[in-house]
Amino acid sequence: MNHSKCEQQFSLLNKELLELHGQLKEKLKTIYFLQNEKVKQVQCSLNETDIKNIKYQxxxxxxxxxxxxxxxRLQIAVExxxxxxxxxxxxxxxxxxxxxxxxxxxVETKEQHHLEMQFVNK
Structure with missing residues (x-):
């Protein structure tokens, strides 16, 4: 029964990991897109140092x-x-x-056998 509970928890954690991974990928795509757009918009008015700072950020x-x-991922692995x-x-x-x-x-069998042997010997 507890084994089944562990498997259920494992399945739920695995599903949660996949969902979190998907959410993070979507957030990454959005961030990359927004950052690229931001760079494109201000690139004309920025000097080279500013561009390097933005790329660094x-x-x-x-x-x-x-x-x-x-x-x-490591937290889920620990769990x-x-x-x-x-x-x-x-x-x-x-x-x-x-x-x-x-x-x-x-011990019970040995005690019982001992008692039986005593009884037989009498």
Whole structure:
């Protein structure tokens, strides 16, 4: 049941990542377009230094967008790793419980066998 919940969460996070990626791509396209238009509009009246500064700002904004996209991807990856760890921890607890149960059964069987042997020997 918990495994199914982890898979559902994984699916939702994956879907969210794809949606965020699509949104970021659209925002990037819009920013590139607007920035190119802005440069075209003012290019006539700007000197070369101003143009270089604007291009530098555009590059910084593009890097910032890429950084944000990578940061979101990493955050989702961390969340997925946490889900996987929780799944593994749950499996480990289940296995420890099974081992404890089997050890208890083994002790009960040994005690029962001992009692049976005492009874047979009397």
């Amino acid at each position: 555009v590059q910084l904004e593009q890097l910032n967008i890429k950084y944000q996209e990578e940061n979101q 997925l790793q946490q889900l996987e760890k929780e799944k593994i921890d749950k499996k480990q607890i289940e296995m420890e419980n099974k081992i404890s149960y089997l050890q208890m059964k083994q």
